[in-house]
Amino acid sequence: MRLELKxxxxxxxxxxxxxxxxxxxxxxxxxxxxxGDILGLIGKNGAGKTTLLKMIVGLIEPSDGKIVFKNKxxxxxxxxxxxxxxFFWRLSSRDNLIFYGKMLGLNNKGCADSIDNISNILGxxxxxxxxxxxxxxxxxxSVNIARAILKKPxxxxxxxxxxxxDYEASIGIINALKKYLxxxxxxxxxxxxxxxxLNRVCNKFGLLKDKKLxxxxxxxxxxxxxAINYEFEISCVDIExxxxxxRTIVRNRDDKTCYFSLVNSKRDLxxxxxxxxxxxxxxxxxxxNFKYFESYVS
Amino acid sequence: MKIFFTKFLAFLLKDIKIAFTYKFNxxxxxxxxxFFLALIFFSxxxxxxxxxxSDVQNKNASFFKILIGIALIDFMFSSMSVFSRxxxxxxxxxxxxxxxxxxxxxxxILLSSYALTFSRSIFxxxxxxxxxxxIFGLDIxxxxxxxxxxLIVYSSLPFIGIGLFAASFIILFKVGNIINFFxxxxxxxxxxxxxxxxxxxPFFGDMYNKLPLTIGVNIAEQVLxxxxxxxxxxxxxxxxxxxxxxxxxxxxxxxxxxxxxxxxNGSLNHY
Numbered sequence: 039m040r041l042e043l044k045x046x047x048x049x050x051x052x053x054x055x056x057x058x059x060x061x062x063x064x065x066x067x068x069x070x071x072x073x074g075d076i077l078g079l080i081g082k083n084g085a086g087k088t089t090l091l092k093m094i095v096g097l098i099e100p101s102d103g104k105i106v107f108k109n110k111x112x113x114x115x116x117x118x119x120x121x122x123x124x125f126f127w128r129l130s131s132r133d134n135l136i137f138y139g140k141m142l143g144l145n146n147k148g149c150a151d152s153i154d155n156i157s158n159i160l161g162x163x164x165x166x167x168x169x170x171x172x173x174x175x176x177x178x179x180s181v182n183i184a185r186a187i188l189k190k191p192x193x194x195x196x197x198x199x200x201x202x203x204d205y206e207a208s209i210g211i212i213n214a215l216k217k218y219l220x221x222x223x224x225x226x227x228x229x230x231x232x233x234x235x236l237n238r239v240c241n242k243f244g245l246l247k248d249k250k251l252x253x254x255x256x257x258x259x260x261x262x263x264x265a266i267n268y269e270f271e272i273s274c275v276d277i278e279x280x281x282x283x284x285r286t287i288v289r290n291r292d293d294k295t296c297y298f299s300l301v302n303s304k305r306d307l308x309x310x311x312x313x314x315x316x317x318x319x320x321x322x323x324x325x326x327n328f329k330y331f332e333s334y335v336s
Numbered sequence: 337m338k339i340f341f342t343k344f345l346a347f348l349l350k351d352i353k354i355a356f357t358y359k360f361n362x363x364x365x366x367x368x369x370x371f372f373l374a375l376i377f378f379s380x381x382x383x384x385x386x387x388x389x390s391d392v393q394n395k396n397a398s399f400f401k402i403l404i405g406i407a408l409i410d411f412m413f414s415s416m417s418v419f420s421r422x423x424x425x426x427x428x429x430x431x432x433x434x435x436x437x438x439x440x441x442x443x444x445i446l447l448s449s450y451a452l453t454f455s456r457s458i459f460x461x462x463x464x465x466x467x468x469x470x471i472f473g474l475d476i477x478x479x480x481x482x483x484x485x486x487l488i489v490y491s492s493l494p495f496i497g498i499g500l501f502a503a504s505f506i507i508l509f510k511v512g513n514i515i516n517f518f519x520x521x522x523x524x525x526x527x528x529x530x531x532x533x534x535x536x537x538p539f540f541g542d543m544y545n546k547l548p549l550t551i552g553v554n555i556a557e558q559v560l561x562x563x564x565x566x567x568x569x570x571x572x573x574x575x576x577x578x579x580x581x582x583x584x585x586x587x588x589x590x591x592x593x594x595x596x597x598x599x600x601n602g603s604l605n606h607y
Contacts, residue, residue, distance in 0.1 A: 050602055097433055099599040117437050124430035126350065128357040140346035141438035
């Protein structure tokens, strides 16, 4: 299967009582994904990630441009949104999945087998017979993912699939989905704010910024390795020692500690960590710096 | 067609399961039926003990007419309001988008969402008739029940078309369903159930005779209370058929149109 987006545009015209106001959301989006491709889509809140996914699945019509599916006119999409309300809360997870299975055209046996299989893969067998309303938000999200792959989709679109999941559950779901996608080679778009999560599974990366999509093939492992993509928290008294060795941008957290990041450096993270260690500087925390990731991808 | 019925049954089963999770839901509905039957019966009862044969027949006829009216209003309101209510519910909770993504047609979703309401209305009418017969002494034979039900379902079909108009309105405008409001009060007012239509000023002409509820009440009344042939109700059946042909296809087209507009606006799951 292949999905091609050709010169896709989306404007919204919210209509107030007296006038219309046109707002452009996405401009000239071009993208191709094939079997086995997993595109990691990243972008700030309001960048248009969900709008793009909804356009692909047909829930929103593009203002201009084409969405072309090769080999199938009306493909089946597996889609997870962050909205757990799209289930019937008074029914059990199993009853919900049976209902959606029937809507997907599965027969009784096919539906039961698929529920057993998918719940084993995602590790949700123990919650299947609990009323949906008694599940935690993380468990609801797992059932949401189960629904998306209940019948093998032609395309899988995951809109922040690990939202609400704790670290352990999140890793479990990521690994399960990775295994599933590797096995079935389903073309996938995976939206997230966490590029580490994307880096675990995706082989293409896209960034939605200023209404445009920038994307590149290949993993972004190198991003982890560059010290410029991190922000270091150290004691304020140590910053002078750092400035003697590296070009930095510094901002204070309080009187005692401050953050610094590097400027125009191609040093590896490990080099910088060793340097700080040799200078006898204690690192309080290290955080990834998103703005560099954006420029890295684009 | 097989796919449609599978999905229709899946909706029915799902809705029944949900209904049974509410403890007093079914009990309250049965009590409501009993309450209405008792209300009608006692309002028609004559205080004198000695009723002539013609008085009994008149009482029976009035009771039956109100029963038909209630059944038709029940069906009419169900057919008219269920689609918009279900769309509203589905948009609010997000199930609308989830259902569309299963590649189920919007028409199947809408008609299937009628499954429980339809079955419940049929069940309620059967209970009305059985209770009317055994408790209140209503003169109706078992053979007449299928005819009665068929006529009621047939007469309510134009309301399915109007219900689809209303659903389109809800898809686009979310609340303030003016279609159901005007059709609902208009149909009840001109139904002839609550007062004689002869008492209306001539200004209204025979407008009320064109309303499906009025026609439905007339047909059901004629068929079940009088010894009447198909030929005599043929014209009324044809009138309803015209209404079905006028409302149902245009309702379907309107639903598809509103869906398209909502997709353009991105307001499919707005509420």
